[in-house]
Amino acid sequence: MHAIRQYAFGGPEELRYEEMPDPSPGAGQVRVAVAAAGVHLLDTTIRSGTSGGPFPLPELPMTPGREVAGVVDALGPGVPERWLGRRVVVHLGPGGSGGYAELAVADVAALHELPDHVPFTAAVAMVGTGRTAVGILRFAQLTAADVVLVPAAAGGIGGLLVQHARNVGATAIGLAGGEDKVALVRKLGVVGVDYTDPAWPGAVRAELGDREVTVVLDGVGGAVGRFALELLGVGGRILLFGWSAGEPTQVSTDILASRGLTASWAIGPRLLRQPGGLYPMAAEALAGLAAGEWEPLVNEPFPLAEAAAAHRALESRATAGKVVLVPTR
DSSP states (O other), X not given: OEEEEEOSSSSGGGEEEEEOOOOOOOTTEEEEEEEEEEEOHHHHHHHHTSOOTTSOOOOSSBOOOOEEEEEEEEEOTTOOGGGTTOEEEEEOOSSOOSXXXXXXXXXXXXXXXXXXXXXXXXXXXXXXXXXXHHHHHHHHOOOTTOEEEETTTTBXXXXXXXXXXXXTTOEEEEEESSHHHHHHHHHTTSEEEETTSTTHHHHHHHHHTTXXXXXXXXXXXXXXXXXXXXXXXXXXXXXXOOOTTSSOOOOOHHHHHHHTOEEEEOSTHHHHTSTTOSHHHHHHHHHHHHTTSOOOOBOOOEEGGGHHHHHHHHHTTOOOBBEEEEOOO
């Protein structure tokens, strides 16, 4: 098989497309012929060696990637025959776990079976990114009375958050960078505002009239997060889940006290401690996909051999929606 291998931490050039022996599943495992592999922002920080998120950095060499969808083509000892040939999606676990490959090995207990009508690219967008969105929304508890502001609404998580806000009847405003991404957000049936325009906070106020933002779901941080926080009305709440801008939104007790705001961190240990762990959240996200309640934004897939280009595009914010790799057998 072909796979992406990494021998040193560093830039995207460290991702090498190589031929490797086909893996064999062990006891309680299956092998998946990969049709789509997800690329996550955390993959880029792991690759660079700057952060493994809540987990330690993996040992090298490794094959990156933690999200795959495809067809089970081999079974390990103890795995029921019914799994052979099944369409599945699976999160392979933390760190470099072998997802950027034509074949991947996974524990059978981690598999989610897919209906025939669910595309592999959409499924791989939901098994990791979707479960994170489910966790954030569990904490947010949005209602029809809310006015929700979501920075980076054209991203994998942001697109799901604004769709949920729309589905519960809330007023949803999605920020995105550039007219093309704003247009994509508007296609989701919510208000889209271009945050590359310095006057964007005024545009949000104009959209709302005499209403105030009640909830900010912020995975961007930096200047965008700071202005989003300033738009939050009295008694509002901000949930933070990342800082793609390079630094988290700074929230002081003075800011919270002056307007009666609440702030919380929505991922990391808090997410990991949810009842049943992460698997039920992925199952919930995939059920929403299958039922047509959620339509993940998926970037035009990159060939597996171009994983380095996928990382460059993601890091430069040149993508919209989930970034996906597809093998070209």
